[in-house]
Structures are given as C-alpha cells and as structure tokens.
Amino acid sequence: MTDTALRSPEASTRSLYAASWAVGSVLYGALIAAGYPLVGVAAFGIGAVAAVAINRRSDRPTFDERDRAVFDEAGRHTIAAVGMTSAVVFPTMVAARALDLVTWPTWFYYAAFFVAGLFAVWGVFVALARYRR
Amino acid sequence: MESNLRESREREGLSQGDLGEAVGVTRQTINAIERGRYDPSLELALKLAAHFDCPVEDLFHLEEPP
Numbered sequence: 709m710t711d712t713a714l715r716s717p718e719a720s721t722r723s724l725y726a727a728s729w730a731v732g733s734v735l736y737g738a739l740i741a742a743g744y745p746l747v748g749v750a751a752f753g754i755g756a757v758a759a760v761a762i763n764r765r766s767d768r769p770t771f772d773e774r775d776r777a778v779f780d781e782a783g784r785h786t787i788a789a790v791g792m793t794s795a796v797v798f799p800t801m802v803a804a805r806a807l808d809l810v811t812w813p814t815w816f817y818y819a820a821f822f823v824a825g826l827f828a829v830w831g832v833f834v835a836l837a838r839y840r841r
Numbered sequence: 842m843e844s845n846l847r848e849s850r851e852r853e854g855l856s857q858g859d860l861g862e863a864v865g866v867t868r869q870t871i872n873a874i875e876r877g878r879y880d881p882s883l884e885l886a887l888k889l890a891a892h893f894d895c896p897v898e899d900l901f902h903l904e905e906p907p
Contacts, residue, residue: 718867772866773882774873 721766722775728759787830794823844901847875849893864888 732755739748763770798820804810850860850871857875858868866885873879881889881901890897
C-alpha cells in the first residue's frame with residue numbers, strides 16, 4: 709500500500725524541531741566566538757523556544773516510542789563509550805603523571821571532573837530507576 | 842519477532858500513516874515494524890491488535906529457531 713510517502717507530517721515536524729535546535733546552537737557558538745555572547749544566548753533561547761513551539765503546535769506526536777528507543781540506545785552507547793574510554797585514559801594518565809612521564813594540562817582536570825560528575829548523575833538515575841521498578 | 846502487520850494493514854486498505862495515526866505513532870514506526878527493524882512495545886502491540894480486532898498473536902509471533 710502507500711508506504712511510499714516521502715515526507716510524513718511528523719517527519720517534517722521532527723526536521724523543523726531538530727533544525728531549530730541546530731540553528732540556535734550553531735548561532736550560539738558562532739556569536740560567542742565572534743564576541744557577542746549575549747546575542748548568542750538570545751539566539752540559542754529563540755531556537756529553543758521555536759523547537760518547543762513546533763513540538764507543541766503539532767497535532768501529531770513528534771516523537772513516539774520508537775524515537776524514545778532510538779534515543780535510549782544512543783544514550784546507552786554514549787555512556788558506554790565515555791565509560792570505556794575513561795576507564796583506559798584516566799588511569800593511564802594518572803600512572804603516567806605519577807611516573808613523571810607527563811604533566812596534565814588544565815583542561816584535563818576539568819575533563820576528569822566532568823566525567824566523574826557525569827557518572828555520578830548516571831548512578832543516581834540508575835538507582836532511581838531501580839527504586840521505581 | 843516476526844509480524845503480519847503489513848498483511849493486516851493492506852487487507853483493510855490502510856496506509857502506514859493512517860495506521861500510525863490510529864494507534865498514536867508515526868508512519869516511520871509502522872514501517873519499521875513491518876520491515877522487522879523495530880519490535881513494538883507491549884502497549885503498542887496491544888493497541889494494534891485492538892485496532893484489527895484480533896489476538897496479538899495474529900499480528901506478532903516469535904521467529905522460528907533455525
């Protein structure tokens with residue numbers, strides 16, 4: 709039957725939704741880099757509001773259970789990739805520093821704390837999910 | 842999991858978009874189920890069975906082991 713429709717209404721809505729976030733985010737970064745941080749924040753805010761408005765004004769669900777399954781899978785892969793990379797990189801760098809083989813650049817400290825914070829948040833959500841089930 | 846969703850849908854003369862709208866999902870999701878690329882949730886499987894007024898086993902069944 710008619711499974712040949714190229715663009716369904718919800719696909720167009722999803723594209724608009726994603727484009728709003730993307731344009732807002734690109735402008736955000738570009739305007740900050742250009743020395744207009746407040747304009748960048750405003751552009752990001754406009755993109756975010758536009759995305760939410762597009763989602764709410766749609767008479768069909770923009771995202772359904774398959775989209776959520778896709779996002780869940782992407783999230784699982786992301787957390788696994790960050791976890792596995794961190795499990796190799798950070799202990800290696802700690803050992804290398806202890807042996808005076810390397811010095812840590814400042815950004816590496818921030819990265820280490822960010823990863824630790826990320827997994828702390830993840831752990832909290834795992835605990836909450838277990839509690840609810 | 843294998844499905845007979847396409848046959849059931851075509852028997853009723855529905856498009857994927859029509860069926861998706863009837864059960865509250867996107868056309869892409871119906872397409873993915875029919876192509877065996879996505880296993881629906883229990884809730885969606887039950888909604889589809891209710892839509893076609895048939896047992897859920899008529900729409901979905903486990904693949905035969907090789």
